[in-house]
Amino acid sequence: MNMSYPKLLGVNIDHVATLRQQRGTRYPEPLQAALVAEQAGADLITVHLREDRRHIQDRDVEMLADVLQTRMNLEMAATSEMSLIARRIGPSDCCIVPERRQELTTEGGLDVAANRAYLADYCAELDEAGIKVSLFIDADEKQLEAACEIGASAVEIHTGHFADAKNRAEKEIQLLKIQHAVAMGVKIGLQVNAGHGLDYHNITPIAAIPGIREFNIGHSIISRALFSGLASAVKEMKILIQDPV
Ligand SMILES: CC(=O)[C@@H](O)[C@H](O)COP(=O)(O)O
Numbered sequence: 468m469n470m471s472y473p474k475l476l477g478v479n480i481d482h483v484a485t486l487r488q489q490r491g492t493r494y495p496e497p498l499q500a501a502l503v504a505e506q507a508g509a510d511l512i513t514v515h516l517r518e519d520r521r522h523i524q525d526r527d528v529e530m531l532a533d534v535l536q537t538r539m540n541l542e543m544a545a546t547s548e549m550s551l552i553a554r555r556i557g558p559s560d561c562c563i564v565p566e567r568r569q570e571l572t573t574e575g576g577l578d579v580a581a582n583r584a585y586l587a588d589y590c591a592e593l594d595e596a597g598i599k600v601s602l603f604i605d606a607d608e609k610q611l612e613a614a615c616e617i618g619a620s621a622v623e624i625h626t627g628h629f630a631d632a633k634n635r636a637e638k639e640i641q642l643l644k645i646q647h648a649v650a651m652g653v654k655i656g657l658q659v660n661a662g663h664g665l666d667y668h669n670i671t672p673i674a675a676i677p678g679i680r681e682f683n684i685g686h687s688i689i690s691r692a693l694f695s696g697l698a699s700a701v702k703e704m705k706i707l708i709q710d711p712v
């Protein structure tokens with residue numbers, strides 16, 4: 468289906484920082500990755516400043532804010548520390564994500580429905596600072612309704628359960644949930660983005676869902692970059708998210 472808006476690729480560069488932090492070296496430099504990704508067609512750069520600082524560091528966010536030509540999507544937990552950082556640095560976008568210290572990676576969506584009042588105030592503060600807020604949620608009607616109710620303008624549908632599905636039947640179930648969530652999100656007026664665990668093999672059915680505006684993809688792009696170079700990895704993914712002509 469030919470959509471009337473461009474589909475945007477957010478390249479998540481956390482995984483470049485992971486490699487650096489693992490050894491405490493000066494390389495690889497996430498900033499360099501961001502600039503190469505932008506030059507190769509990334510529409511935005513996504514970074515997750517985790518509370519435990521396991522990959523992206525405060526200095527990365529600060530430097531990126533100075534040099535990015537596109538825009539920064541800062542993923543963060545809904546804590547007061549992160550709100551202060553975001554309002555000081557002023558990324559164009561913030562995506563609020565749940566965080567657990569021991570998790571290997573983000574395991575699920577934010578429970579907006581159970582934390583409406585807190586998140587409404589939290590998002591309002593960012594909104595007042597001119598930051599566009601998105602909520603990282605599971606493909607779940609209750610969460611979409613809650614996101615809309617608290618005034619979020621965007622959501623990012625967590626595609627990790629789809630990516631992790633062990634067999635075809637489970638994948639189909641997860642895909643249907645995402646399709647339904649995207650349609651509902653668009654209907655109630657939200658900008659709908661998607662991300663987590665998307666790769667060169669599983670992106671096609673997700674990219675084919677009408678209504679998804681931005682795809683935030685990191686791990687698979689940085690992994691492919693090891694063998695084909697970052698610019699080529701970004702260009703290849705950018706092609707895959709577009710509708711076939
Ligand atoms: C929220 C999300 O999906 C991203 O932040 C991404 O997964 C980053 O990688 P880590 O989960 O390894 O921090």
Ligand SMILES: NCC(=O)COP(=O)(O)O
Pocket residue numbers: 479513542623661662663664665683684685686687
């Ligand atoms: N919000 C999802 C994201 O930024 C990238 O996730 P992943 O591709 O690294 O799993």
